[in-house]
Amino acid sequence: MDICSDKCINEKKVKQTMKTMPDQDDTIQMADIFKALSDPTRLKIVLSLLSQEHCVCDIAVICQQTDSAISHQLRILRTLKIVKNRREGKIMYYSIDDAHVVSLIKMSLDHVRH
Amino acid sequence: MDICSDKCINEKKVKQTMKTMPDQDDTIQMADIFKALSDPTRLKIVLSLLSQEHCVCDIAVICQQTDSAISHQLRILRTLKIVKNRREGKIMYYSIDDAHVVSLIKMSLDHVRH
DNA sequence: TTAACATATGAACAATTGCTCATATGAAGA
DNA sequence: TCTTCATATGAGCAATTGTTCATATGTTAA
Numbered sequence: 001m002d003i004c005s006d007k008c009i010n011e012k013k014v015k016q017t018m019k020t021m022p023d024q025d026d027t028i029q030m031a032d033i034f035k036a037l038s039d040p041t042r043l044k045i046v047l048s049l050l051s052q053e054h055c056v057c058d059i060a061v062i063c064q065q066t067d068s069a070i071s072h073q074l075r076i077l078r079t080l081k082i083v084k085n086r087r088e089g090k091i092m093y094y095s096i097d098d099a100h101v102v103s104l105i106k107m108s109l110d111h112v113r114h
Numbered sequence: 115m116d117i118c119s120d121k122c123i124n125e126k127k128v129k130q131t132m133k134t135m136p137d138q139d140d141t142i143q144m145a146d147i148f149k150a151l152s153d154p155t156r157l158k159i160v161l162s163l164l165s166q167e168h169c170v171c172d173i174a175v176i177c178q179q180t181d182s183a184i185s186h187q188l189r190i191l192r193t194l195k196i197v198k199n200r201r202e203g204k205i206m207y208y209s210i211d212d213a214h215v216v217s218l219i220k221m222s223l224d225h226v227r228h
Numbered sequence: 229t230t231a232a233c234a235t236a237t238g239a240a241c242a243a244t245t246g247c248t249c250a251t252a253t254g255a256a257g258a
Numbered sequence: 259t260c261t262t263c264a265t266a267t268g269a270g271c272a273a274t275t276g277t278t279c280a281t282a283t284g285t286t287a288a
Contacts, residue, residue, distance in 0.1 A: 009172055009234090013168065016166070017165055021162065022161065027154055027157060027158060027161070030151075030226055031154045031157045033226075035149075037145070037148040038149035038152040040141055043148070047136065048135065052131065055123050055265090056265055057123050058131075061128050062131055067265070069246075069247055071264095074266095087255090089255060089256065090254080090256065090263060090264045091123065091263095092264075100222070100225040104218060104225075107221065108214070109144060111147065111214040169234080170235055170236090171235085179277090182235085182277085183276075186236085187276080201284095205235085206235060206236095
């Protein structure tokens with residue numbers, strides 16, 4: 001460990017910035033949202049749900065993945081409250097449950113397109 | 115592989131949504147940005163640079179990590195053009211090089227705080 | 229030149245991740 | 259009931275990741 005707790009270059013700037021840093025909980029929460037969208041399969045799932053709800057099998061076709069792989073990733077997105085589901089007989093329909101995530105995705109989509 | 119290419123539940127909905135999906139390159143690029151921000155250490159680095167530039171050693175103090183760990187992560191952020199650096203003698207100052215990333219972070223910060 | 233310092237980098241390692249495969253669950257129809 | 263279908267889940271595995279440690283690079287001052 002070479003953390004320079006007292007020999008840092010610019011103590012004043014460090015203290016200034018440390019005041020503006022979000023606390024640990026908020027930082028972890030932010031990282032978790034970004035992590036949810038950092039996997040191409042999960043990102044595609046959320047992208048596929050932007051316009052309308054879909055069942056697991058249809059999401060699998062859209063994302064070109066197996067039903068099982070999609071189901072695993074949907075569980076992660078469900079746990080993070082990014083998507084929600086409703087049952088209709090044998091079929092489970094998934095839809096987006098977090099408006100903020102939609103904003104994040106649209107913003108990043110603008111980013112890569114401009 | 116159990117991808118149901120012809121036996122999917124709702125072919126019409128699938129086709130509708132597939133038209134709206136970003137292409138593979140854009141999707142990967144989006145995922146890469148989210149991935150960059152998905153690690154707490156990298157996220158903290160970017161957060162620490164929101165208000166002003168900092169040298170590696172100061173970032174290490176702010177993020178409570180070793181200089182080496184920070185240097186490794188800064189290289190990743192540099193490769194992705196999220197941060198840039200300038201040398202001043204022995205010291206290397208890092209700052210943010212991507213306005214879109216700032217917007218994404220501010221948006222997600224709003225999210226976790228409300 | 230040599231020493232000291234700030235940063236960068238490569239190898240190694242543990243930990244995490246995403247997928248596959250097999251199996252389980254739950255609902256509808258025969 | 260039994261079968262079929264849609265989805266869920268657990269174990270196992272290969273691949274990726276973030277950190278540490280040792281060492282290298284590049285800059286300044288003696």
